[in-house]
Amino acid sequence: MAEEQEKAKRKTATEAAGRIGGMVKSAIGGAAKAKQAGKKTAYTFISSSYDEIIRAMDIVPVWTENYAGICGVKRDVNRFLERAESLGLSRSLCTYALCGLGFDHMREELGGMPPNAPWGGQTRPDMMLSSGQILCDPRNKWYQAAQQFMPDVPVYNVDLPWPLYEDNVEVADVASYYIKHIMEELHGLIDFLEKQTGKKMDYDRLGEIVALSERTWDLIWNTYELRRAVPTPMDTGDAMNTMVPMVFMMGTQEAYDFYLDLHRELTERIARKEGVVEDEKYRLLWGGGLPSWFALNDFNYFNSKGAVFPAETTYRMIEPIDRLNIPKTSDPVERLAWRWLRYWTYWYDKAKKRPGSEPDVERLIQYIEDYKIDGIVMHEAFSCRTWHLGLIWQLNQLKKIYRPIPILSLGKKVGREHPSLILESDIVDMSSYSEVETRSKIDAFIETLESLKAANEVS
Amino acid sequence: MTENKASCPQYYFAGIDIGSTMTKAVIVNGGVVCSVIGATGPEQRRLAGDVMREALDKAGLGFDDISYLVATGYGRINVPFADRQITEISCHAKGVSSLFPQARTIIDIGGQDVKGIKINAQGKPLDFVMNDKCAAGTGRFLEVIAGTLGLALGDLGKTAAESNNPARISSLCTVFAAQEVASRLSEGTSLGDLVAGIHHSVAERILRTVSRLSLEREVVVTGGGAKNGHLVKTLGDKLGYELLVPPEPLATGAIGAALLGKDRFMNALPGLHSTPAGQLPARPRNWGEVTFFS
Numbered sequence: 001m002a003e004e005q006e007k008a009k010r011k012t013a014t015e016a017a018g019r020i021g022g023m024v025k026s027a028i029g030g031a032a033k034a035k036q037a038g039k040k041t042a043y044t045f046i047s048s049s050y051d052e053i054i055r056a057m058d059i060v061p062v063w064t065e066n067y068a069g070i071c072g073v074k075r076d077v078n079r080f081l082e083r084a085e086s087l088g089l090s091r092s093l094c095t096y097a098l099c100g101l102g103f104d105h106m107r108e109e110l111g112g113m114p115p116n117a118p119w120g121g122q123t124r125p126d127m128m129l130s131s132g133q134i135l136c137d138p139r140n141k142w143y144q145a146a147q148q149f150m151p152d153v154p155v156y157n158v159d160l161p162w163p164l165y166e167d168n169v170e171v172a173d174v175a176s177y178y179i180k181h182i183m184e185e186l187h188g189l190i191d192f193l194e195k196q197t198g199k200k201m202d203y204d205r206l207g208e209i210v211a212l213s214e215r216t217w218d219l220i221w222n223t224y225e226l227r228r229a230v231p232t233p234m235d236t237g238d239a240m241n242t243m244v245p246m247v248f249m250m251g252t253q254e255a256y257d258f259y260l261d262l263h264r265e266l267t268e269r270i271a272r273k274e275g276v277v278e279d280e281k282y283r284l285l286w287g288g289g290l291p292s293w294f295a296l297n298d299f300n301y302f303n304s305k306g307a308v309f310p311a312e313t314t315y316r317m318i319e320p321i322d323r324l325n326i327p328k329t330s331d332p333v334e335r336l337a338w339r340w341l342r343y344w345t346y347w348y349d350k351a352k353k354r355p356g357s358e359p360d361v362e363r364l365i366q367y368i369e370d371y372k373i374d375g376i377v378m379h380e381a382f383s384c385r386t387w388h389l390g391l392i393w394q395l396n397q398l399k400k401i402y403r404p405i406p407i408l409s410l411g412k413k414v415g416r417e418h419p420s421l422i423l424e425s426d427i428v429d430m431s432s433y434s435e436v437e438t439r440s441k442i443d444a445f446i447e448t449l450e451s452l453k454a455a456n457e458v459s
Numbered sequence: 460m461t462e463n464k465a466s467c468p469q470y471y472f473a474g475i476d477i478g479s480t481m482t483k484a485v486i487v488n489g490g491v492v493c494s495v496i497g498a499t500g501p502e503q504r505r506l507a508g509d510v511m512r513e514a515l516d517k518a519g520l521g522f523d524d525i526s527y528l529v530a531t532g533y534g535r536i537n538v539p540f541a542d543r544q545i546t547e548i549s550c551h552a553k554g555v556s557s558l559f560p561q562a563r564t565i566i567d568i569g570g571q572d573v574k575g576i577k578i579n580a581q582g583k584p585l586d587f588v589m590n591d592k593c594a595a596g597t598g599r600f601l602e603v604i605a606g607t608l609g610l611a612l613g614d615l616g617k618t619a620a621e622s623n624n625p626a627r628i629s630s631l632c633t634v635f636a637a638q639e640v641a642s643r644l645s646e647g648t649s650l651g652d653l654v655a656g657i658h659h660s661v662a663e664r665i666l667r668t669v670s671r672l673s674l675e676r677e678v679v680v681t682g683g684g685a686k687n688g689h690l691v692k693t694l695g696d697k698l699g700y701e702l703l704v705p706p707e708p709l710a711t712g713a714i715g716a717a718l719l720g721k722d723r724f725m726n727a728l729p730g731l732h733s734t735p736a737g738q739l740p741a742r743p744r745n746w747g748e749v750t751f752f753s
Contacts, residue, residue, distance in 0.1 A: 392671060399673065419586040432592075440533070444548035444587060451549070451583035 010237065010296045011303075013276040014269070016262040017238035023258075024070065024119070024244055031123040034060040040126045040197050043146070045139050047317055048131035049160055049182075049340045050189055052213055052251040052332070056206040057193045059127075063248050064142070067103070067122045068096035072293030072428030074118040080106065081429060089145075094138040095383040095429045101145055108149045125153055127196050129189070133160045136386050156192040158185050162344040165359050167352055171345045182337040190333070207332040209251045214339075216256045217318040220246055223263040227310045228371055231275025233266045236286040236309035237299025238276075243315035281306030282374045282449045285367050288313050288360075288391050289379035292425045292433055301439055302377075305446045311371040313363055319346050356401040360394050365402050368418060375449050376420040381427045395420050417452055421445040470526045472724065473514070474716025476547065477507050477534030480570030480598065481683065484514040485713035486525070487721060493517040494710045499534065507538060527720035531712050533571075545719055547712045548576055548587050554715030555679045556582025558705050563675040566665060566694070566702075567712075568684020570598040575669030582715075588671050594633040596664030598683045601690075604657050607637045608650065616689035619655040626656035631664065655689075662693040679703045681711045 012018045035041050042054060044061040054061055071077040080102030085091055087105060089098055103122055106114045113121035128143035143155045160182055163174050190201050227234055242262060245255035286309045324342035329335055347359035367373065378391045421441060425433040476483040482499045486492040495514040497506055515521065530541035531550040555562050556578055565576040573596050577585040594600050605612045626648050630636040640653055680691050685708035695702045705711055
């Protein structure tokens with residue numbers, strides 16, 4: 001049962017962000033209807049470079065991380081976490097995985113959706129497409145564990161590596177090896193899907209979907225760049241909604257159209273000088289970490305102090321396509337492989353030019369400069385090790401290699417310090433969260449920004 | 460405090476710091492007039508008001524004599540008699556800077572959290588870190604260990620100072636460390652060595668928390684942990700230089716709160732500087748119960 005009440009709805013700055021809840025609800029319900037209509041459904045992970053492939057095969061994705069996040073937003077996650085714990089799984093594992101496994105176990109035991117499951121529940125899949133890669137280690141094991149209580153559902157694991165950053169290794173020297181491997185993996189997936197669906201891949205259609213995705217990548221990039229405006233017309237609070245089409249609907253016309261609308265809306269807001277807050281005082285960078293889905297109102301709390309987030313590294317999973325220098329090819333699978341490799345190694349060359357830097361740190365620096373950032377906020381989620389472990393290290397490196405540089409502003413020398421705040425909690429496990437402590441930290445951070453600003457104005 | 464005592468002798472400003480274990484009230488005008496420290500506890504919701512009243516009595520002042528009152532600390536949010544709430548980060552910065560103008564880093568070892576604060580020459584915070592998720596490295600850790608060993612909290616430092624061979628305590632978790640201490644004691648490790656080992660463990664934990672700030676000298680230690688001389692020495696030994704400790708390390712947050720209130724009052728009302736004492740309108744205050752986020 002939903003033992004926790006959903007918090008008051010977070011206020012969104014943009015109309016587009018306000019529409020996302022309905023879109024997600026419709027996608028979750030749509031998967032159930034599609035299954036009833038005889039379509040194949042698959043459990044899927046985000047950022048697995050197979051979005052276009054499953055769309056081309058008419059497979060309906062059931063995004064398991066997304067559903068765990070929805071349970072978090074609805075504050076109805078404990079019963080699923082507790083069920084997973086009762087199966088002997090530690091609470092310190094990925095809580096998305098625990099929530100999903102607990103939910104699946106309950107659904108399989110009941111032979112139907114758990115009572116009052118958020119937004120109707122997560123549809124039983126016909127297959128599970130796991131994705132072994134550097135980004136997130138539980139992906140290899142989550143669906144294997146789920147198979148214990150869904151033994152009839154096959155799992156296919158796609159291995160999608162990219163070379164780790166080493167300042168003495170050129171990606172170009174190893175790229176052909178990686179491309180060959182990634183293409184083999186994607187073709188292996190296509191073979192698997194053909195067997196499951198009983199139909200052949202239409203490569204022309206795949207090519208069209210890949211092209212649509214890439215137009216969407218560019219459109220998202222251009223749209224998010226509008227947030228450089230002062231005051232910013234949209235911040236990370238909304239971006240945690242507007243990431244949905246980017247992450248869960250890539251390769252669909254609906255995603256493209258959504259960002260067209262968002263682009264139009266942001267352009268209009270900028271023309272009206274309409275910011276996220278009336279009096280924008282501090283511009284912050286969400287420098288990493290998934291948010292606490294049950295505490296998205298914290299973004300409104302920042303806003304209430306005049307602080308906005310014009311940029312975030314989380315869920316900005318696109319770069320302008322032409323900058324990725326993808327070799328010309330008419331093979332959509334090869335195109336996907338190159339896009340994957342080039343996206344994950346995009347910041348390597350920049351990092352090599354700054355001694356002591358690393359790609360993730362370089363990205364922070366770029367956003368600090370592009371978006372006129374005053375301070376950095378990160379969220380360390382205890383159960384998401386792969387993504388969150390390096391955050392403090394990134395801040396330390398940033399402070400070492402990107403020292404405050406006095407800059408001239410209206411003839412005055414202004415310091416460029418970037419204080420940072422690390423919030424500590426989890427993605428969906430509310431037991432790790434204290435609103436009082438979190439907001440106390442935010443208050444202290446705002447006071448620090450305020451005193452820095454005052455000191456800079458005096459100097 | 461490096462205050463100009465003649466700057467505002469007729470006005471009084473108060474700071475109240477409601478921490479997780481102790482409540483501190485300070486009244487200042489040119490300098491500190493008086494300070495009172497009492498325990499915070501769930502059954503003592505009225506204590507904040509009581510501590511404030513005691514401070515007023517001690518200073519021979521009435522409610523209406525306080526021109527501005529700032530609340531800080533864990534319980535600052537719902538102090539009905541305060542004019543403003545300011546976080547302990549800003550208040551510690553201000554309070555420490557008034558006592559040690561050369562201070563650039565503060566390590567505050569509280570009852571249930573540890574903070575590191577970088578400050579500038581004006582006593583403004585530049586950056587901070589907090590550990591409020593884990594009792595290791597906090598006063599609570601020392602309390603638990605003292606309880607396990609049957610020692611008074613105040614005797615831990617003295618006991619540790621007797622050791623020449625601190626034991627290595629490997630557990631980071633408070634609960635596991637208490638178990639490890641009990642087990643080592645039964646194995647024959649001396650009390651002094653064990654307690655000294657605990658001090659090393661706590662000091663390492665604190666330094667790991669605050670190291671993200673790149674500590675700059677002078678470093679001032681505040682909070683209840685600063686009352687443990689051996690802990691401060693251990694921290695200093697690990698850093699390789701001597702650390703500074705205020706005369707009353709529990710009171711810096713409340714001092715800072717009072718001084719920030721004073722700044723705010725004096726800046727907002729410059730015309731009042733020449734108003735004779737006693738001619739300001741009385742400030743009605745609500746001495747209702749502090750509600751502690753309920």
